[in-house]
Amino acid sequence: MEVHQHPEKKHYIVTDETRCKGCGLCIEFCPKNCLGFSDVLNEKGWRVSKMHRMKDCIKCYMCERMCPDFAIFVDESDVPKKK
Amino acid sequence: MAAKDLEIDTSTLVKKPKKTLQHTHDNLLRKIAIPTIYCPGCGIGTTINAFLEAITKYTIVPHDNILVVSGIGCSGRASGYVNLDGFHALHGRAIPFASGVEIARPKMKPVIISGDGDLFSIGLGHLAHAARRNIDMTVICVNNAIYGLTGGQDAPTTPVGAKSRTTPYGKISFPFNLSHVAIANGATFCARYTVYEFIQLAKAIGRGMTHQGFSFIEVISNCHVNFGRRNNLGDSIAMRKMFKKVRVPMKEEDIGLDIRKTDIKYEVGKGFTRIPTGIFLNERDKPEEFSERIIDAYEFNK
Ligand SMILES: Cc1ncc(C[n+]2csc(CCOP(=O)(O)OP(=O)(O)O)c2C)c(N)n1
Ligand code: SF4
Ligand code: SF4
Ligand code: SF4
Ligand SMILES: [Mg+2]
Secondary structure, eight states: OEEEEOTTTOOEEEEOTTTOOOOOHHHHHOTTOOEEEEEEEOTTSOEEEEESOGGGOOOOOHHHHHOTTSOEEEEOTTSOOOO | OOGGGGSOOOTTEESSOSSOOOOTTGGGBOGGGOSOSSOTTOHHHHHHHHHHHHHHHSOOOOGGGEEEEEOSSTGGGGGGTBSSEEEEOSTTOHHHHHHHHHHHOTTOEEEEEEEHHIIIIITHHHHHHHHHHTOSEEEEEEEOSSBTTTTOBOOTTOOTTOOOSSOTTOOOSOOOOHHHHHHHTTOSEEEEEETTOHHHHHHHHHHHHHSSSEEEEEEEOOOIIIIITTTTOOSHHHHHHHHHHHEEEOOHHHHTTOGGGGOOEEETTTEEEEEEEEEEEEOSSOOOOHHHHHHHHHHHHO
Protein backbone atom coordinates (compact mmCIF):
# COMPACT_ATOMS: atom_id res chain seq x y z
CA MET A 1 0.00 0.00 0.00
CA GLU A 2 1.29 3.40 -0.92
CA VAL A 3 -0.55 6.31 0.65
CA HIS A 4 -0.41 9.90 -0.55
CA GLN A 5 -2.17 12.79 1.13
CA HIS A 6 -3.09 16.03 -0.59
CA PRO A 7 -1.45 18.91 1.30
CA GLU A 8 -4.55 21.14 1.27
CA LYS A 9 -7.57 19.00 0.50
CA LYS A 10 -6.36 16.31 2.96
CA HIS A 11 -7.80 13.35 1.10
CA TYR A 12 -5.72 10.24 0.50
CA ILE A 13 -5.09 8.31 -2.70
CA VAL A 14 -4.03 4.76 -1.94
CA THR A 15 -2.53 2.36 -4.46
CA ASP A 16 -2.37 -1.30 -3.51
CA GLU A 17 0.49 -2.99 -5.33
CA THR A 18 -0.64 -6.46 -4.26
CA ARG A 19 -3.87 -6.08 -6.28
CA CYS A 20 -2.78 -3.91 -9.20
CA LYS A 21 -2.30 -5.64 -12.55
CA GLY A 22 -0.80 -2.64 -14.30
CA CYS A 23 -3.52 -2.28 -16.91
CA GLY A 24 -3.00 1.49 -16.94
CA LEU A 25 -6.68 2.44 -17.02
CA CYS A 26 -6.39 4.72 -13.99
CA ILE A 27 -3.29 6.37 -15.44
CA GLU A 28 -4.94 6.97 -18.81
CA PHE A 29 -8.27 8.26 -17.53
CA CYS A 30 -7.00 10.52 -14.71
CA PRO A 31 -8.03 13.96 -15.99
CA LYS A 32 -5.12 15.65 -14.21
CA ASN A 33 -2.45 13.18 -15.28
CA CYS A 34 -1.45 12.55 -11.66
CA LEU A 35 -0.62 8.88 -11.97
CA GLY A 36 2.11 6.91 -13.65
CA PHE A 37 3.77 3.52 -13.57
CA SER A 38 6.22 2.41 -10.88
CA ASP A 39 9.88 1.69 -11.61
CA VAL A 40 9.79 -1.57 -9.72
CA LEU A 41 7.68 -4.62 -10.44
CA ASN A 42 5.34 -6.12 -7.89
CA GLU A 43 5.67 -9.73 -6.77
CA LYS A 44 3.57 -10.98 -9.69
CA GLY A 45 5.76 -9.12 -12.16
CA TRP A 46 3.40 -6.29 -13.10
CA ARG A 47 4.55 -2.70 -13.44
CA VAL A 48 2.00 -1.17 -11.09
CA SER A 49 0.24 2.16 -10.86
CA LYS A 50 1.86 4.80 -8.67
CA MET A 51 0.97 8.31 -7.59
CA HIS A 52 3.37 10.75 -9.26
CA ARG A 53 1.91 14.19 -8.64
CA MET A 54 -0.55 14.16 -5.76
CA LYS A 55 -0.75 17.97 -5.62
CA ASP A 56 -2.65 17.99 -8.92
CA CYS A 57 -5.34 15.57 -7.72
CA ILE A 58 -8.87 16.96 -7.77
CA LYS A 59 -10.56 14.05 -5.96
CA CYS A 60 -12.68 13.16 -8.98
CA TYR A 61 -12.75 9.40 -8.26
CA MET A 62 -12.13 8.54 -11.90
CA CYS A 63 -9.19 6.27 -11.02
CA GLU A 64 -11.19 4.35 -8.41
CA ARG A 65 -14.14 3.93 -10.76
CA MET A 66 -12.07 2.78 -13.73
CA CYS A 67 -9.99 0.22 -11.82
CA PRO A 68 -11.26 -3.34 -12.37
CA ASP A 69 -9.20 -4.71 -9.50
CA PHE A 70 -10.05 -2.50 -6.53
CA ALA A 71 -6.38 -1.54 -6.42
CA ILE A 72 -6.63 2.25 -6.21
CA PHE A 73 -9.01 4.32 -4.14
CA VAL A 74 -9.75 7.71 -2.68
CA ASP A 75 -10.18 8.05 1.07
CA GLU A 76 -11.91 11.12 2.44
CA SER A 77 -11.91 10.23 6.13
CA ASP A 78 -9.57 13.10 7.06
CA VAL A 79 -11.14 15.73 4.86
CA PRO A 80 -12.33 18.58 7.09
CA LYS A 81 -16.15 18.78 7.08
CA LYS A 82 -17.71 21.92 5.64
CA LYS A 83 -19.87 23.85 8.08
CA MET B 1 4.04 19.69 -20.52
CA ALA B 2 7.30 20.90 -19.00
CA ALA B 3 9.80 18.25 -18.02
CA LYS B 4 9.71 19.45 -14.43
CA ASP B 5 6.02 18.59 -14.20
CA LEU B 6 6.72 15.01 -15.04
CA GLU B 7 9.06 14.42 -12.13
CA ILE B 8 7.77 12.16 -9.40
CA ASP B 9 6.75 14.19 -6.38
CA THR B 10 7.39 12.20 -3.20
CA SER B 11 6.67 15.01 -0.76
CA THR B 12 3.05 13.92 -0.34
CA LEU B 13 3.88 10.33 0.59
CA VAL B 14 2.57 9.22 3.98
CA LYS B 15 5.00 6.58 5.23
CA LYS B 16 3.08 5.42 8.29
CA PRO B 17 -0.63 6.17 7.97
CA LYS B 18 -2.33 6.64 11.34
CA LYS B 19 -5.10 4.20 10.51
CA THR B 20 -5.52 1.37 8.05
CA LEU B 21 -7.10 2.69 4.91
CA GLN B 22 -9.24 0.38 2.85
CA HIS B 23 -11.22 0.45 -0.36
CA THR B 24 -14.81 1.70 -0.01
CA HIS B 25 -16.14 -1.73 -0.97
CA ASP B 26 -13.57 -3.88 0.82
CA ASN B 27 -16.16 -5.21 3.26
CA LEU B 28 -18.26 -6.42 0.35
CA LEU B 29 -15.38 -8.30 -1.28
CA ARG B 30 -14.23 -11.81 -0.54
CA LYS B 31 -10.66 -10.73 0.02
CA ILE B 32 -9.38 -14.29 -0.08
CA ALA B 33 -10.35 -14.46 -3.78
CA ILE B 34 -8.81 -11.08 -4.72
CA PRO B 35 -6.93 -10.37 -7.02
CA THR B 36 -9.45 -11.75 -9.47
CA ILE B 37 -8.52 -14.18 -12.23
CA TYR B 38 -9.48 -11.59 -14.84
CA CYS B 39 -7.00 -10.33 -17.40
CA PRO B 40 -5.58 -6.87 -16.60
CA GLY B 41 -8.11 -4.19 -17.51
CA CYS B 42 -11.10 -6.52 -18.02
CA GLY B 43 -14.45 -4.74 -17.85
CA ILE B 44 -16.02 -7.39 -15.62
CA GLY B 45 -14.08 -6.07 -12.61
CA THR B 46 -15.47 -2.60 -13.28
CA THR B 47 -18.97 -4.08 -13.53
CA ILE B 48 -18.58 -5.74 -10.11
CA ASN B 49 -17.31 -2.43 -8.76
CA ALA B 50 -20.39 -0.66 -10.17
CA PHE B 51 -22.68 -3.29 -8.66
CA LEU B 52 -21.10 -2.79 -5.22
CA GLU B 53 -21.41 0.97 -5.64
CA ALA B 54 -25.08 0.49 -6.54
CA ILE B 55 -25.93 -1.60 -3.49
CA THR B 56 -24.16 0.78 -1.12
CA LYS B 57 -25.43 4.04 -2.57
CA TYR B 58 -28.28 3.72 -5.02
CA THR B 59 -30.74 1.19 -3.69
CA ILE B 60 -32.65 0.59 -0.48
CA VAL B 61 -32.50 -3.20 -0.61
CA PRO B 62 -30.71 -4.41 2.57
CA HIS B 63 -27.52 -6.37 1.91
CA ASP B 64 -28.87 -9.39 3.80
CA ASN B 65 -31.64 -9.76 1.24
CA ILE B 66 -29.39 -9.73 -1.81
CA LEU B 67 -28.48 -12.99 -3.48
CA VAL B 68 -25.86 -12.94 -6.24
CA VAL B 69 -26.24 -15.79 -8.72
CA SER B 70 -24.12 -16.38 -11.78
CA GLY B 71 -23.59 -18.98 -14.44
CA ILE B 72 -20.38 -20.09 -16.13
CA GLY B 73 -17.93 -17.78 -17.87
CA CYS B 74 -15.46 -15.09 -16.87
CA SER B 75 -18.45 -12.95 -15.87
CA GLY B 76 -19.92 -15.92 -14.05
CA ARG B 77 -17.14 -15.82 -11.51
CA ALA B 78 -18.57 -12.58 -10.11
CA SER B 79 -20.62 -14.35 -7.44
CA GLY B 80 -17.39 -15.72 -5.98
CA TYR B 81 -15.85 -12.30 -5.47
CA VAL B 82 -18.61 -10.59 -3.53
CA ASN B 83 -19.16 -11.16 0.14
CA LEU B 84 -22.93 -11.67 -0.14
CA ASP B 85 -25.14 -14.72 -0.33
CA GLY B 86 -24.64 -16.28 -3.70
CA PHE B 87 -24.48 -19.30 -5.92
CA HIS B 88 -22.35 -20.21 -8.90
CA ALA B 89 -24.87 -22.15 -10.96
CA LEU B 90 -24.52 -24.50 -13.93
CA HIS B 91 -23.92 -23.01 -17.37
CA GLY B 92 -27.00 -20.96 -18.30
CA ARG B 93 -28.93 -21.98 -15.20
CA ALA B 94 -28.48 -18.92 -12.99
CA ILE B 95 -32.03 -17.70 -13.66
CA PRO B 96 -33.86 -20.95 -12.76
CA PHE B 97 -31.94 -21.08 -9.49
CA ALA B 98 -32.73 -17.45 -8.72
CA SER B 99 -36.40 -17.96 -9.67
CA GLY B 100 -36.69 -20.76 -7.15
CA VAL B 101 -35.23 -18.63 -4.37
CA GLU B 102 -37.44 -15.68 -5.28
CA ILE B 103 -40.60 -17.78 -5.28
CA ALA B 104 -39.78 -19.55 -1.99
CA ARG B 105 -38.66 -16.32 -0.29
CA PRO B 106 -40.23 -13.29 -1.96
CA LYS B 107 -38.26 -11.00 0.36
CA MET B 108 -34.99 -11.98 -1.30
CA LYS B 109 -33.71 -9.94 -4.22
CA PRO B 110 -31.76 -12.12 -6.64
CA VAL B 111 -29.17 -10.35 -8.76
CA ILE B 112 -27.80 -12.34 -11.66
CA ILE B 113 -24.37 -11.29 -12.92
CA SER B 114 -23.44 -13.35 -15.93
CA GLY B 115 -22.17 -13.24 -19.49
CA ASP B 116 -23.80 -12.81 -22.86
CA GLY B 117 -22.96 -16.37 -23.81
CA ASP B 118 -24.30 -17.77 -20.56
CA LEU B 119 -27.58 -15.84 -20.51
CA PHE B 120 -28.31 -15.64 -24.23
CA SER B 121 -27.13 -18.85 -25.82
CA ILE B 122 -27.51 -21.79 -23.46
CA GLY B 123 -29.65 -19.80 -21.00
CA LEU B 124 -31.88 -17.91 -23.42
CA GLY B 125 -34.97 -20.03 -22.76
CA HIS B 126 -34.76 -19.41 -19.04
CA LEU B 127 -34.26 -15.68 -19.51
CA ALA B 128 -37.23 -15.41 -21.86
CA HIS B 129 -39.58 -17.18 -19.45
CA ALA B 130 -38.39 -15.32 -16.37
CA ALA B 131 -39.02 -12.05 -18.24
CA ARG B 132 -42.44 -13.29 -19.42
CA ARG B 133 -43.45 -14.16 -15.85
CA ASN B 134 -42.04 -10.86 -14.58
CA ILE B 135 -40.19 -12.57 -11.74
CA ASP B 136 -38.71 -10.02 -9.34
CA MET B 137 -35.01 -10.19 -10.13
CA THR B 138 -32.24 -8.05 -11.59
CA VAL B 139 -30.20 -9.47 -14.44
CA ILE B 140 -26.85 -7.78 -15.09
CA CYS B 141 -25.57 -9.15 -18.37
CA VAL B 142 -21.91 -8.48 -19.17
CA ASN B 143 -21.92 -8.19 -22.95
CA ASN B 144 -18.38 -8.52 -24.25
CA ALA B 145 -19.51 -9.90 -27.63
CA ILE B 146 -17.56 -13.13 -27.17
CA TYR B 147 -17.17 -16.30 -25.11
CA GLY B 148 -14.27 -15.02 -23.05
CA LEU B 149 -13.51 -17.88 -20.68
CA THR B 150 -13.31 -20.67 -23.23
CA GLY B 151 -10.93 -18.83 -25.53
CA GLY B 152 -12.89 -16.51 -27.79
CA GLN B 153 -15.55 -18.50 -29.64
CA ASP B 154 -18.31 -16.42 -31.22
CA ALA B 155 -21.27 -15.56 -29.01
CA PRO B 156 -24.82 -14.65 -30.08
CA THR B 157 -23.70 -11.03 -29.65
CA THR B 158 -20.62 -11.15 -31.90
CA PRO B 159 -21.21 -8.56 -34.66
CA VAL B 160 -21.28 -9.41 -38.37
CA GLY B 161 -17.76 -9.45 -39.80
CA ALA B 162 -16.00 -9.76 -36.44
CA LYS B 163 -13.34 -12.41 -36.17
CA SER B 164 -13.30 -14.95 -33.38
CA ARG B 165 -11.76 -18.35 -32.86
CA THR B 166 -14.74 -20.05 -34.50
CA THR B 167 -15.31 -17.39 -37.18
CA PRO B 168 -11.78 -16.85 -38.55
CA TYR B 169 -13.06 -15.22 -41.77
CA GLY B 170 -15.56 -12.98 -40.01
CA LYS B 171 -18.94 -13.76 -38.54
CA ILE B 172 -21.75 -14.16 -41.05
CA SER B 173 -24.88 -14.45 -38.90
CA PHE B 174 -26.60 -11.51 -37.23
CA PRO B 175 -26.17 -10.69 -33.54
CA PHE B 176 -28.85 -10.28 -30.88
CA ASN B 177 -29.71 -6.87 -29.54
CA LEU B 178 -29.87 -8.09 -25.94
CA SER B 179 -31.99 -5.24 -24.61
CA HIS B 180 -34.41 -5.80 -27.47
CA VAL B 181 -34.72 -9.49 -26.61
CA ALA B 182 -35.32 -8.71 -22.92
CA ILE B 183 -37.97 -6.08 -23.64
CA ALA B 184 -39.70 -8.22 -26.28
CA ASN B 185 -40.04 -11.03 -23.76
CA GLY B 186 -41.59 -8.84 -21.09
CA ALA B 187 -38.86 -7.24 -18.98
CA THR B 188 -40.33 -4.25 -17.15
CA PHE B 189 -37.06 -2.34 -16.65
CA CYS B 190 -34.23 -2.25 -19.15
CA ALA B 191 -31.02 -0.23 -19.34
CA ARG B 192 -27.74 -0.40 -21.22
CA TYR B 193 -24.46 1.27 -20.31
CA THR B 194 -20.83 0.76 -21.21
CA VAL B 195 -18.18 0.18 -18.55
CA TYR B 196 -16.94 3.69 -19.26
CA GLU B 197 -20.15 5.21 -17.83
CA PHE B 198 -19.57 4.01 -14.29
CA ILE B 199 -21.92 6.25 -12.32
CA GLN B 200 -24.81 5.96 -14.75
CA LEU B 201 -24.33 2.20 -14.70
CA ALA B 202 -24.30 2.06 -10.90
CA LYS B 203 -27.42 4.22 -10.73
CA ALA B 204 -29.19 2.05 -13.29
CA ILE B 205 -28.34 -1.10 -11.33
CA GLY B 206 -29.68 0.58 -8.19
CA ARG B 207 -32.91 1.55 -9.93
CA GLY B 208 -33.27 -1.89 -11.42
CA MET B 209 -32.95 -3.45 -7.98
CA THR B 210 -35.47 -1.09 -6.44
CA HIS B 211 -37.87 -1.86 -9.30
CA GLN B 212 -40.39 -4.62 -8.50
CA GLY B 213 -40.30 -7.08 -11.35
CA PHE B 214 -37.88 -8.32 -13.97
CA SER B 215 -35.16 -5.76 -14.62
CA PHE B 216 -32.45 -6.17 -17.20
CA ILE B 217 -29.19 -4.23 -17.31
CA GLU B 218 -26.85 -4.75 -20.23
CA VAL B 219 -23.22 -3.79 -19.62
CA ILE B 220 -21.07 -3.31 -22.71
CA SER B 221 -17.70 -4.54 -21.53
CA ASN B 222 -14.25 -4.93 -23.02
CA CYS B 223 -12.79 -8.36 -23.63
CA HIS B 224 -9.67 -6.96 -25.21
CA VAL B 225 -7.90 -10.29 -24.87
CA ASN B 226 -10.24 -12.50 -26.85
CA PHE B 227 -12.37 -10.02 -28.82
CA GLY B 228 -10.26 -6.87 -29.09
CA ARG B 229 -7.06 -8.65 -30.00
CA ARG B 230 -8.56 -10.62 -32.91
CA ASN B 231 -10.31 -7.53 -34.30
CA ASN B 232 -7.53 -4.98 -33.94
CA LEU B 233 -9.34 -2.97 -31.31
CA GLY B 234 -6.30 -2.60 -29.07
CA ASP B 235 -6.01 -3.02 -25.34
CA SER B 236 -8.45 -2.21 -22.57
CA ILE B 237 -7.60 1.49 -22.70
CA ALA B 238 -8.24 1.70 -26.45
CA MET B 239 -11.52 -0.20 -26.13
CA ARG B 240 -12.80 2.01 -23.34
CA LYS B 241 -11.85 5.11 -25.30
CA MET B 242 -13.85 3.66 -28.19
CA PHE B 243 -16.86 3.19 -25.88
CA LYS B 244 -16.47 6.78 -24.73
CA LYS B 245 -16.47 7.99 -28.32
CA VAL B 246 -19.29 5.96 -29.81
CA ARG B 247 -21.86 5.83 -27.02
CA VAL B 248 -25.09 7.64 -27.86
CA PRO B 249 -27.16 8.61 -24.81
CA MET B 250 -30.84 7.85 -25.41
CA LYS B 251 -34.01 8.29 -23.43
CA GLU B 252 -37.18 6.26 -23.28
CA GLU B 253 -39.02 8.99 -25.20
CA ASP B 254 -36.45 8.96 -28.04
CA ILE B 255 -36.96 5.28 -28.61
CA GLY B 256 -40.71 4.90 -28.28
CA LEU B 257 -41.87 1.64 -29.78
CA ASP B 258 -39.05 1.46 -32.29
CA ILE B 259 -36.63 -0.51 -30.15
CA ARG B 260 -34.50 -1.12 -33.30
CA LYS B 261 -33.09 2.36 -32.67
CA THR B 262 -31.04 0.81 -29.87
CA ASP B 263 -29.12 -1.51 -32.22
CA ILE B 264 -25.36 -1.56 -31.77
CA LYS B 265 -23.43 -0.84 -34.96
CA TYR B 266 -20.08 -2.38 -35.81
CA GLU B 267 -17.80 -1.90 -38.79
CA VAL B 268 -15.02 -4.26 -39.74
CA GLY B 269 -11.68 -2.55 -39.19
CA LYS B 270 -13.15 0.31 -37.18
CA GLY B 271 -14.81 -1.53 -34.33
CA PHE B 272 -18.01 -0.34 -32.73
CA THR B 273 -19.34 2.80 -34.36
CA ARG B 274 -22.55 3.34 -32.41
CA ILE B 275 -23.60 2.10 -28.98
CA PRO B 276 -26.89 3.59 -27.78
CA THR B 277 -26.93 3.72 -23.98
CA GLY B 278 -29.42 4.80 -21.36
CA ILE B 279 -32.54 3.60 -19.65
CA PHE B 280 -34.60 2.08 -22.45
CA LEU B 281 -37.68 1.05 -20.52
CA ASN B 282 -39.12 1.75 -17.10
CA GLU B 283 -42.70 0.56 -16.83
CA ARG B 284 -44.38 2.42 -14.04
CA ASP B 285 -47.82 0.82 -14.24
CA LYS B 286 -46.15 -2.55 -14.45
CA PRO B 287 -47.85 -5.91 -14.13
CA GLU B 288 -47.60 -7.56 -10.74
CA GLU B 289 -44.46 -9.54 -10.13
CA PHE B 290 -44.63 -13.31 -10.03
CA SER B 291 -44.32 -14.14 -6.32
CA GLU B 292 -47.07 -11.61 -5.49
CA ARG B 293 -49.34 -13.31 -8.01
CA ILE B 294 -48.64 -16.69 -6.46
CA ILE B 295 -49.49 -15.36 -3.01
CA ASP B 296 -52.67 -13.71 -4.36
CA ALA B 297 -53.79 -16.91 -6.07
CA TYR B 298 -53.16 -18.92 -2.91
CA GLU B 299 -55.08 -16.53 -0.65
CA PHE B 300 -57.93 -16.44 -3.15
CA ASN B 301 -58.32 -20.22 -3.18
CA LYS B 302 -58.11 -20.68 0.57
C1 LIG C 1 -22.99 -27.26 -20.34
C2 LIG C 1 -21.76 -26.52 -20.74
N1 LIG C 1 -21.53 -26.26 -22.04
C3 LIG C 1 -20.44 -25.55 -22.41
C4 LIG C 1 -19.56 -25.10 -21.48
C5 LIG C 1 -18.33 -24.33 -21.93
N2 LIG C 1 -18.40 -22.90 -21.62
C6 LIG C 1 -17.88 -22.39 -20.50
S1 LIG C 1 -18.02 -20.73 -20.38
C7 LIG C 1 -18.83 -20.68 -21.89
C8 LIG C 1 -19.30 -19.39 -22.48
C9 LIG C 1 -19.12 -18.20 -21.63
O1 LIG C 1 -19.42 -17.07 -22.34
P1 LIG C 1 -19.99 -15.78 -21.62
O2 LIG C 1 -21.19 -16.15 -20.83
O3 LIG C 1 -20.15 -14.72 -22.66
O4 LIG C 1 -18.90 -15.38 -20.56
P2 LIG C 1 -17.58 -14.50 -20.68
O5 LIG C 1 -16.46 -15.44 -20.43
O6 LIG C 1 -17.55 -13.87 -22.02
O7 LIG C 1 -17.70 -13.49 -19.60
C10 LIG C 1 -18.94 -21.94 -22.43
C11 LIG C 1 -19.58 -22.22 -23.75
C12 LIG C 1 -19.82 -25.39 -20.11
N3 LIG C 1 -19.01 -24.96 -19.13
N4 LIG C 1 -20.91 -26.09 -19.77
S1 SF4 D 1 -9.03 11.24 -7.96
FE1 SF4 D 1 -9.09 12.03 -10.08
S2 SF4 D 1 -7.43 13.52 -10.17
FE2 SF4 D 1 -7.07 12.28 -8.35
S3 SF4 D 1 -5.69 10.65 -9.02
FE3 SF4 D 1 -7.77 9.85 -9.20
S4 SF4 D 1 -8.36 10.27 -11.31
FE4 SF4 D 1 -6.58 11.57 -10.86
S1 SF4 E 1 -6.64 0.62 -13.05
FE1 SF4 E 1 -6.23 -0.59 -11.18
S2 SF4 E 1 -5.22 -2.46 -11.90
FE2 SF4 E 1 -5.12 -0.96 -13.59
S3 SF4 E 1 -3.13 0.07 -13.32
FE3 SF4 E 1 -4.66 1.30 -12.23
S4 SF4 E 1 -4.62 0.54 -10.11
FE4 SF4 E 1 -3.59 -0.99 -11.39
S1 SF4 F 1 -10.85 -13.44 -21.39
FE1 SF4 F 1 -11.88 -11.49 -21.81
S2 SF4 F 1 -13.70 -11.50 -20.47
FE2 SF4 F 1 -12.28 -13.09 -19.70
S3 SF4 F 1 -11.05 -12.06 -18.11
FE3 SF4 F 1 -9.91 -11.90 -20.05
S4 SF4 F 1 -10.54 -9.92 -20.91
FE4 SF4 F 1 -12.05 -10.46 -19.35
MG1 LIG G 1 -19.14 -13.01 -23.09
